[in-house]
Amino acid sequence: MRPAKDFFAPLAVGAPAPVHEVPARPARMIHFFDPSNPKMAAKVPDMVGTVDVLLGNLEDAVKAESKEAAREGLVRIGRDTDFGEHTQLWTRVNALDSPWVLDDLTTLVTEIGDTLDVIMVPKVQGPEDIHYVDRLLAQLEAKAGIERPILVHAILETARGVANVEEICGASPRMQGISLGPADLAADRRMKTTRVGGGHPGYLVRQDPVAGADGTPDYAGERPHFQQDLWHYTIARMVDACAMHGIFPYYGPFGDIKDTVACEDQFRNAFLLGCVGTWTLHPVQVDIAKRVFSPTAEDVAHARRVKEAMGDGTGAVMLDGKMEDDASLKQCLVILELADRLAATDPELAELYAQKEA
Numbered sequence: 479m480r481p482a483k484d485f486f487a488p489l490a491v492g493a494p495a496p497v498h499e500v501p502a503r504p505a506r507m508i509h510f511f512d513p514s515n516p517k518m519a520a521k522v523p524d525m526v527g528t529v530d531v532l533l534g535n536l537e538d539a540v541k542a543e544s545k546e547a548a549r550e551g552l553v554r555i556g557r558d559t560d561f562g563e564h565t566q567l568w569t570r571v572n573a574l575d576s577p578w579v580l581d582d583l584t585t586l587v588t589e590i591g592d593t594l595d596v597i598m599v600p601k602v603q604g605p606e607d608i609h610y611v612d613r614l615l616a617q618l619e620a621k622a623g624i625e626r627p628i629l630v631h632a633i634l635e636t637a638r639g640v641a642n643v644e645e646i647c648g649a650s651p652r653m654q655g656i657s658l659g660p661a662d663l664a665a666d667r668r669m670k671t672t673r674v675g676g677g678h679p680g681y682l683v684r685q686d687p688v689a690g691a692d693g694t695p696d697y698a699g700e701r702p703h704f705q706q707d708l709w710h711y712t713i714a715r716m717v718d719a720c721a722m723h724g725i726f727p728y729y730g731p732f733g734d735i736k737d738t739v740a741c742e743d744q745f746r747n748a749f750l751l752g753c754v755g756t757w758t759l760h761p762v763q764v765d766i767a768k769r770v771f772s773p774t775a776e777d778v779a780h781a782r783r784v785k786e787a788m789g790d791g792t793g794a795v796m797l798d799g800k801m802e803d804d805a806s807l808k809q810c811l812v813i814l815e816l817a818d819r820l821a822a823t824d825p826e827l828a829e830l831y832a833q834k835e836a
């Protein structure tokens with residue numbers, strides 16, 4: 479165990495000092511692209527400013543024969559692209575047990591480490607995986623003369639990872655956040671869904687049977703049923719672990735690209751439960767993520783009214799027939815803080831929220 483006094487000490491001589499608080503930069507959508515795919519890579523410069531995070535993916539979805547091309551492509555993009563003030567560059571490296579990850583980390587940190595904001599580590603099993611990456615990054619940062627620490631994001635996609643999620647979140651001051659990895663997690667848990675995220679029509683609850691003419695339950699009669707969220711438990715657990723450690727939870731991929739309606743539902747469930755963003759796999763998902771992970775103008779206006787009505791923040795008042803008090807004010811302050819943060823980087827939202835105020 480690392481004692482508290484050493485928690486924020488650099489792990490290599492010459493490495494930058496770890497951050498004491500993870501910067502709350504907007505990351506409503508982490509947009510995935512394959513740097514070995516020339517068509518996708520060519521679109522990256524035009525996406526700057528339209529997405530909060532561009533993520534060069536090196537892991538799953540990149541063919542084994544293209545791993546080196548993806549790594550080299552990402553180095554080129556990192557060197558040649560101006561990411562501006564508001565779009566971050568992240569990467570997802572290959573898994574820690576793969577033959578590619580050591581070269582991924584070594585190459586990326588030494589070649590474009592000062593441009594990379596966050597490294598996403600897949601299939602994290604426990605704090606030991608984060609400790610390994612933490613020390614190695616410190617060594618590489620020192621070697622490359624990088625002046626601010628690169629942050630680490632873990633994907634929650636194994637049963638062991640879920641069991642250890644609190645320890646993973648607290649394993650290093652580099653920990654920026656966690657994303658749900660529903661595909662690998664489903665396989666690892668031996669769940670029986672073959673979908674990449676989203677619900678399943680078989681996972682439902684059904685209303686009790688009503689009594690038939692003879693007074694006995696009519697099991698064959700019409701009985702409303704409702705599809706349930708397969709991911710609720712894991713997302714809720716991830717949100718609590720992240721909140722406890724002051725880092726950020728994200729929904730992951732929604733693989734049914736054509737089903738934009740269910741995609742929006744899944745994203746919104748995650749937003750309401752506390753996630754700050756999601757992955758976008760295709761350009762069609764970007765606006766959905768932007769819409770869902772930005773509070774609505776109505777929510778912002780309501781939160782402002784509660785804040786106003788609550789004066790010094792204590793006591794209870796009635797507003798539109800509803801009780802508001804110290805606790806509901808805190809809920810409203812969450813919305814207002816997020817709205818202010820997003821408006822600072824998104825002029826359209828700034829205007830929308832200001833209009834509602836006028």
Ligand SMILES: CC(=O)SCCNC(=O)CCNC(=O)[C@H](O)C(C)(C)COP(=O)(O)OP(=O)(O)OC[C@H]1O[C@@H](n2cnc3c(N)ncnc32)[C@H](O)[C@@H]1OP(=O)(O)O
Pocket residue numbers: 509510511512517518521535538539661662674731735758759760761
């Ligand atoms: C479980 C996990 O690990 S999830 C994370 C790993 N998976 C990924 O990263 C997947 C990323 N996304 C993709 O690979 C692709 O979007 C696919 C394979 C899902 C669909 O690709 P396509 O069949 O080419 O989609 P489609 O034909 O609708 O693409 C339309 C245009 O958008 C482009 N495009 C598609 N996805 C992206 C993207 N993620 N970023 C930028 N541009 C994209 C295509 O190149 C195409 O460009 P064009 O009009 O110049 O030809």
Ligand SMILES: CC(=O)C(=O)O
Pocket residue numbers: 538600633635658659660661662663730731
């Ligand atoms: C997100 C991811 O990697 C997965 O679902 O497996």
Ligand SMILES: [Mg+2]
Pocket residue numbers: 538600635659661662
């Ligand atoms: Mg995965």
